[in-house]
Amino acid sequence: MKVNCSRQELGRGLSIVNHAAGSRSSLPILSNLLFVAETDKIKLTATNLEITITCEIPATVLEPGSTTVPAKLMNDYINALTAVETQLESLPGGAHGLRVRSLGSEANMRGMDPAEYPSRVLIDDNEPSLSLDTNIVKSMIAQTFFAAATDDARPVFTSVLARTREGKLTFAAADTFRLAVSNKLTESTDYTVADVLIPARSLNELSKILPSEGIVQCYFSTPNRNQVFFKMPGIEFSAQTSEGQFPNFETIIPKETSTRVIVSTDDVRAAIKQALLFSKSDTSSNIVSLIVTPGSHGLTPGAITLQATNDEFGDARKVIDATVDGPEVTILFNGKFLAEVLNVLSANQIVFELNSPQTPGIVKSYGDDSYIHVIMPLYSRR
Amino acid sequence: MIRSYIGSEIQVQWLLRAAATKHISHAYLFTGPRSIGKRTLAAAFAQAILCAKPDPETYLPCGICSHCRRVEHGAHPDVFMLEPPTGKVFYSIEQIREIIEKISLKPVEGTHRIFILPDAEKLTLPAMQSSLKVLEEPPKSGVIILTAASATNVLPTILSRCQEVALKPSPDMYIAQALARTRHIELPNAIEAAAQSGGIPGAAIQLLENPDLMREHERAIHTLHQLLNAQLSEKFALVDAILKAADKNTREQLKLLLDSWLVWWQKVLYISYGINDIFYKNAEYEALQRYALTVAPQSAEQFLRAIIKAQRLLEENCAPRQVLDVMLQSLPARA
Numbered sequence: 001m002k003v004n005c006s007r008q009e010l011g012r013g014l015s016i017v018n019h020a021a022g023s024r025s026s027l028p029i030l031s032n033l034l035f036v037a038e039t040d041k042i043k044l045t046a047t048n049l050e051i052t053i054t055c056e057i058p059a060t061v062l063e064p065g066s067t068t069v070p071a072k073l074m075n076d077y078i079n080a081l082t083a084v085e086t087q088l089e090s091l092p093g094g095a096h097g098l099r100v101r102s103l104g105s106e107a108n109m110r111g112m113d114p115a116e117y118p119s120r121v122l123i124d125d126n127e128p129s130l131s132l133d134t135n136i137v138k139s140m141i142a143q144t145f146f147a148a149a150t151d152d153a154r155p156v157f158t159s160v161l162a163r164t165r166e167g168k169l170t171f172a173a174a175d176t177f178r179l180a181v182s183n184k185l186t187e188s189t190d191y192t193v194a195d196v197l198i199p200a201r202s203l204n205e206l207s208k209i210l211p212s213e214g215i216v217q218c219y220f221s222t223p224n225r226n227q228v229f230f231k232m233p234g235i236e237f238s239a240q241t242s243e244g245q246f247p248n249f250e251t252i253i254p255k256e257t258s259t260r261v262i263v264s265t266d267d268v269r270a271a272i273k274q275a276l277l278f279s280k281s282d283t284s285s286n287i288v289s290l291i292v293t294p295g296s297h298g299l300t301p302g303a304i305t306l307q308a309t310n311d312e313f314g315d316a317r318k319v320i321d322a323t324v325d326g327p328e329v330t331i332l333f334n335g336k337f338l339a340e341v342l343n344v345l346s347a348n349q350i351v352f353e354l355n356s357p358q359t360p361g362i363v364k365s366y367g368d369d370s371y372i373h374v375i376m377p378l379y380s381r382r
Numbered sequence: 383m384i385r386s387y388i389g390s391e392i393q394v395q396w397l398l399r400a401a402a403t404k405h406i407s408h409a410y411l412f413t414g415p416r417s418i419g420k421r422t423l424a425a426a427f428a429q430a431i432l433c434a435k436p437d438p439e440t441y442l443p444c445g446i447c448s449h450c451r452r453v454e455h456g457a458h459p460d461v462f463m464l465e466p467p468t469g470k471v472f473y474s475i476e477q478i479r480e481i482i483e484k485i486s487l488k489p490v491e492g493t494h495r496i497f498i499l500p501d502a503e504k505l506t507l508p509a510m511q512s513s514l515k516v517l518e519e520p521p522k523s524g525v526i527i528l529t530a531a532s533a534t535n536v537l538p539t540i541l542s543r544c545q546e547v548a549l550k551p552s553p554d555m556y557i558a559q560a561l562a563r564t565r566h567i568e569l570p571n572a573i574e575a576a577a578q579s580g581g582i583p584g585a586a587i588q589l590l591e592n593p594d595l596m597r598e599h600e601r602a603i604h605t606l607h608q609l610l611n612a613q614l615s616e617k618f619a620l621v622d623a624i625l626k627a628a629d630k631n632t633r634e635q636l637k638l639l640l641d642s643w644l645v646w647w648q649k650v651l652y653i654s655y656g657i658n659d660i661f662y663k664n665a666e667y668e669a670l671q672r673y674a675l676t677v678a679p680q681s682a683e684q685f686l687r688a689i690i691k692a693q694r695l696l697e698e699n700c701a702p703r704q705v706l707d708v709m710l711q712s713l714p715a716r717a
Contacts, residue, residue: 029457049459049490116452118459118490155486155521199487226488240487243521 001037001065002089005057007081007102013044013055014075016235019205021071022048027118032068034117035088035098037061042088046071047118051202053209054120054236065090068111069098077107121227121238123219128193130169130186130218134210134232137218140171141207143182143344143371148200149175156244159197162220162228166192169218172249173200178337179252179374193221197246198228202239206230209237253374254360257353259326261292261304262366265350269342271306271318276335278316279308287378288335290361292354294324304352308335331357332378338363341373383454384426384442387419388560388583389552394423395441397547401430402441406494407545409517411502411536412529414549417584420529421463423549424498428461429453431525432492449492459490462497466504473499475509482516485524494523502528503535510537517543551581553660561586573662580645595638602642603666609713610673617713621706632702637693644689650674651682681714688712 014033022030027049034045040061045054067090078086083103091097097111141160149157154176163170167189172181210216211232219229222238230237272288279286288308295302302324307317331354342350347365354361363373387394400406410427412420426443430436433443433450443450452458462484466473481497489495499505505513517526517540526544533541533548552560558576560583562569567590578599579586589596609620628635649661653674661667674682692709696702 027457027459047459049484050487115448116455116457119448155482158483158486226490240490242486243488243523244486 001035001061001067002063002087003037003042003059003061004085004087005042005059007078007083007086009057009059010042010086011075011078013042013057014071014078016055016209017044017046017053018071018075019209020046020048020051020053022046029068029112029116030118031071032112032117033071033074034066034068034114036066036114037088038064045117045120047120049118050199050240051205052118052120052236052238056234063090066114067091067096067098068114068117069109070111073109074098074100077109081105120236121222121229123222123229123231123236127219127222128191129231130164130188130191130220131215132169132184132186132218134212134214134216136184137216137230138207138210139344140169140182140184141203144171144173144180145200145203145207146173146340146344147175147178147180147373148173155242156197156246158201159199159242159244159246160203161195161246161249162198163195164192164220172246174247174249174252177334177376178341179249180341181249181253181372181374183370194225195246196220196228197242197244198239199242206237206239209235211235252360253372254353254355254362257326257355257362259292259294259324259329259352259354261302261322261324261352261354262349263304263320263322263352265342265345265348267318267320268304268306268350269339271320272335272339272342274316274318275306275308276339277308278310278314279335280310285378286335286337287332287380288338289330289332290352290354291330292322292324292326292352293328294326326354329354329356331361332380333361333375334378337375341375345371383422383429383445385445386564387423387426388557388564389419390414390423390549393547393549397423397427398430398436398441401427401433401443402436402438404493406431406525408520408522408524409526409544410528411533411541411544411546412527412549413531413533413546415531415551415582417588418549418551418582419584420549421498421500422584423547424500424527424529425453425456425461425463427527428458428496428498428525431494431496432458432460458492460492460495462495464497464499472504472506473509475506475512478505478509478513478516481513481526485516485520485526488521489523494525496525496527498527498529500529502530502540505536507537510540514539514543552583554579554581555660555662557581557583557586558662561590565590573664577662577664577666578642578645580641580648598638599642602639603646605639606643606646607669609710617710618707621703621710624706625703628702633696636696636702636706640689640693640696644686644693646670647682647686647689650677651679651686654679654682677714681712685712685714 036043041056042059043054043056081102086102089099091099096113097109100107144160157175161172167186169184169186217231222229227238275288279288288306291305293303301321303319304322305317305319309315341363345365349366351364351366360374360376414420429450430443434447435444453461530536533546554576558572561567561572575586575589578589649670653671688709692705695705
């Protein structure tokens, strides 16, 4: 192969695909990038077998062809170049690798046989898909992926469930202590495929490369049903899905709640930040008590108190005025979980829906039921 | 790779059929002595499972599809061949965690994700224990293949979760012919190597590739003959000579010596029981037969056990001289 392309474009492409370049892998070829030059572009591909990213960059193709080069070396080298244009050419003598020339610089990088590169998922344009705004996908990932488990004790919980049904896309993640469910209505009402489990780590990588605006085509089912596929202008992202059965999360969401609290998001955020300083200790898991006090017949407003006590160095509390509907209740939560969910709620006011100290509580934005977060209560030995 | 695999035909057929008809168990334990080809067979089995076009009659993988070729080069994205971390003897528990993590993903290209973990003896107890859950119930596309010298070397709880495939030594003649056929080795050379391999194809291949080993074996048998013909006092002198010849590398040299003796003595036992149609009738056989007629099967068996015990004692770091002295006490007296 022999191509001319802009160094900046090449650098941009490399920085995108490098998210998928494997470092600690048993297959040596995975630390390489696949270069394919055809018609008027170069396709860069990197994979770590969990995710595969392909990025196209415009180029003047003098000789089509393909090869592989070490991912990190290529990325670092292109970043170290200063010229505007670069030329990439196969190594002479049929060796695998690339010769990179630009403004007097020349480097030869040895690669491996491109035939050994794991084959990429190919998606037919006619394959049914969902067209979503990148910001919607980004926010759905942000709202759910942090709730997935990070340990491997139960692999199914390290993944996010993606469900497409009746014109609605649902992402759900849980780690047995909390559950995050994000729903979005989609335009195409007839796109329904079987539920898939996408590793949370892979989705996090996707959100890093999603452009700030535009449309992303989402294929939640690929012909061999083992991947999910996302297509953006010039970029393709695929992730291996997980085996397993996600538990029926809908039964975990309390259907009825006795106490409903509406409160300012910023106030709660501040209160949790304060309480967390006092909740950390070896023996408890960031216990923060949420005490809900209803107002008395319009004379005094309702309030919630967030408080934390540490046996060693003291305690703290903050009282916040709130609209309270229902009886008084005190529930202990893991303060870290509360802080994490507040990070992804953007509304000015949030709603707590609670029953009793022993039942899970719901946190969501006020006036918006598209995102629901359920947290299991804690028990205190005190 | 399966085409050049030698031995254990029944097991190989059975695995090939399982792979081609997709009746694949979730976990296997390949057992058999060192160099018998457990790892080779595991990789060949992986190839058979992933092959896109296995032969419908023989169930053999085609060997030319992209799956087959990449399994052969160790470059298939759905086959993971593990080994202990560089410079370590044992597998780390992180490697088991990595398997648990990787096996939960669906296959990249093939129908299965295959994890080959050779020498399961090198799993530490915590690593074995942490693998129990995934061995019992891996995701449906996951296949785990362990290998071990013997089924008793792994925890019973691991054994009960695996389908055991026991690989057994093959007759010398079978190995010789197979070597001549698949590796294009001159039959006389193949016979010579096979006769010294103890029925283990991998050992025969090593002997062919390394003529020094072959000479070592001949020397060992020569020493054995000397011992057999020696008076008691001469025996001690011979032990001295053996230890002196072994010089610095005593343990390694002794292991080779005992391996050779074991192979020779196994044949004595077979022949003394009247089993002799599995050997080539060459000069070495004549010598064997002459000797075998003079010992009772019971005493041959007794000395065979003494060799095995000596091997174990050497493995456990006992003093070489004492090990040899004790072992030679069981050497049958000439009739």
